[in-house]
Amino acid sequence: MACRICGLTLPDGGEIGRFVGRTARLMVGVPDYDTYVAHRRDRHPEEPVMDRAAFFRDAQDRRYGGGTKGVFRCC
C-alpha cells in the first residue's frame, strides 16, 4: 500500500506481522519453517521434509541439546 502523502510504499499489516513473528521465533532459536521447506524443495527435492512439529523439536534440540555452545547469556 502506498502512502498518500509521501508516495512511499509502506508494508501492510500482514507483512509487519510476519516480520515480527519471524523475528520473535528466531530470537528463541527457531528458524523460519517456510524458508526451510523452500530450501529442501529447491536443493534436495527427493529427500523427505520435516513437518512443522518435527522441525520445532529439531530446532529445540539443536539450540539446547548439548555441546559447549548451548544458549548462554549474561550480558
Added chain:
Amino acid sequence: MSAEVVRDRSPLGWPVWVGVAALGAVSLAVVALKRGETINALWLVTAAVAVHLIAFRFYATFVADRVLGVDPARVTPAHRHNDGLDYVPTDKWVLFGHHFAAIAGAGPLVGPVLAAQMGYLPGTLWLLAGVVFAGAVQDFVVLFASTRRDGRSLGDMIKTELGPIPGVVASFGILMIMIILLAVLALIVVKALAGSPWGTFTVFATIPIAILMGIWGRFVRPGRIGEMSAIGIVLLVASIVFGRDVAHSPMLAPLFTYKGEALALILIGYGFVASVLPVWLLLAPRDYLSTFLKIGTIVGLALGIVWVRPELQMPAITRFVDGTGPVFSGNLFPFLFITIACGAISGFHSLISSGTTPKMVENEGQLRLIGYGAMLMESFVGVMAMVAASVLDPGVYFAMNTAPAILGTTVQSAAAAIANWGFVVSPDMLADMARQVGETTILSRAGGAPTLAVGMAQILSSAIGGQAMMAFWYHFAILFEALFILTTVDAGTRVARFMIQDLVGTAFPAFKQTKSWGANLVATAVAVAAWGWFLYQGVVDPLGGINTLWPLFGIANQMLAAIALAFCTVVLFKMKRQRHAWVTIVPLVWLVVCTLTAGWQKLFDERPAVGFLAQADRFARAAAEGKLLAPAKSAEQMAQVVLNNRIDAGLTALFMVVVIAMLGFGLRAIVKAAAADGITTKEVGDGVPDLRSHAA
C-alpha cells in the same frame, strides 16, 4: 573495492548529522556540567542516542571500510552452507533482533545500578565511551572474523590463528569465568528473594508454568511458540497478582519465606535437577518467556522514561568516587569500569558473536548493523538502568545497597547511618517505600535487581496505575530479572557440564560420553558444586557477597574481552591491515591496564574491603585472639571466611595469569605475522582464493 559498495549507507544528509551532533553536545553538556539541582532523565537519554547514532554512522563505517575491509560481494557462510536450519541467509533486521536477544542479559541492568553509587555521571560517560571504542568494536570484529571462518567459535579461531595451547588456555579461562558468573547471578536472585514471600512465590510459580508451556508446545499444539508464550505470560501476571495474597496470608506466607542460606541451597538443588531434565520440559519454555519478557520490558522502560520524563535525584558525582562507597569497594579507577562491565564492553559477546549469528549473515555489508549496532542497543539498556537507579532518592538507594553490618537492621539505624554520609532520608520514608512495594523491608537488598525494580516501579507506576500499581510493578521487575537469571543458571550449568566432560575427557575418554548417565551426573554435580560453593560463600560474606563477587565477575568478564581483542589484533596483523590495528589495540591496552590493576588491588590492597588477602588476615588475626567478627558467629565460620578470601585471591591470580599468558601468545603471533611477507590469516571461503596460497 568495498568503499564503493558502502557509499549508499547514509540516507541522511550532512545537515541532519550536524543537527544530531549539536543536540548530542548540548545534552552532554547539561549532563556533565549542571550542578546543584536535579536534571531531567531525558537529557541523559538524548545524549546517549546522539552519541550512538554518530558512532554508528561515522566510526563504525570507518571500522567496516578502512579497518576490516568488509566486502559485500563476498559469499557468506549462510549462502555457502545453506541448509535451511543453522546456515540460513536471514533478513538483517530479523538477525539484528536475534543477535540483540542473545547478547542482552542481566549484566547491563545490574552493573550501572551498582555504579550509580559514584553518581550518574562517571558511569554514563563510560557506558558511552566504552561502547563506542571498545564494546561495539569487539563484537563487530569478532563477528566479522567468525563470518569469514564459516561461523566458527572464538575458542576454535584462537586455536587455528594462535595455536593449540592458547586455545586450551582460553577454553579453561572461559570455564572459570562461567562458574563465577553463575554464582554471582544466582546470588542476585537470592538477595532479591530473601525474606520476600511475594517474590519467592512468583519465582517458584514459574516452574509449573514453564512445564505446562513445555507440554503444550511438545504434545498439545507442537511448535506454537506464540500460543504457549501467551499462556505463560497470562499465568505469570496472575501469579504476581496472587502473590500479594500469599504474602498477606498467615498460612501461606511462611511457606515462601526463606533466609538467604536456605534459598542458596534450594537454588543449588534446583540447578542440578533443572539441568538434567529434558530441555523441552523446563529450559526451553522458560527461555521463551524470559526472552519475550526481556524485550518487552526493555521497550516498556524506554517508553516509560520518555513518557514520564523523571528527574534524576542522584547527584552527578557523589563523595564515593574516593573508594569508600558501601555498594562496591575501591576507587573509581579501576573499579567503576570493572563494575559496569557488560553495558560498555562484555567479553561474553565474543562467544555470541562467534556462535549462531555469523551463520545467518546474508551479506558482509550488514555486519556493521548487527555487530556494532546491537551492542549500541545494549549500552542504551545500560543507560536506562542508570536512569532507573538515579531516579530513586539517594537515601533510599544507599539503604537498599548497604550491608546490614553498616546499616543495622532498623529503619532508624539505617537513616542515621546514611545521614552520616550526607544524604537525608527519614526512617518513615524507608518504611513507606517498603510498604509501597509490598515488602516488609527494603534495607540491605544488595545485588542491583531490587534497586532497579524500585526504580522501574517508580517510573512505570507514574505511567500506568499510579501508586496502587507500584507493588505490582516492583514484583514484575523482580520476576523478570529472576526469570532470565534462572534460565542462565540452567543453561550455563549444562554448558559447564559439557566443558568439564570435554576437559576431563582428554585424560579419560570414557568421560566424554554425553549419552552416559554416570558421566553426565558426575559432571553436572561438579559444575553445580563449583558455582554453588561461590554462591553460598557470597550469602555468608561479611561484606554482603555482591561486594565481593561482582568485582570478581567483572574482572573475569573484562579479561575475556581482553582475550577476544588480542585475537582481533592478531587477525588484523595477519591480514596485513596493521596500519589500523590501533582500533583494537587501544581498547585492549585499556582493558589490560584496568583489569590487571583491579586484580592487583583485589589481591594486595591493604583495605580489607578491597583486598582479599587483607580481609583474610583481618579474620585470621581476630580468630587467633579468640575474637569473633560479624557476621561470623563461631570459630568455624571465622575460619571459613579466611579460607573463602584466600580462594578468591587464588582465583583472581589465576585470571591474571590467563590474561598475561594470552597476551604473550598474541604478541608472539603478531611478531610472526608482521615478519611474514604476505597475508597469513586462515580465512575460509571462495571470496579470496589468492589468500589460501599464503596461508599454507
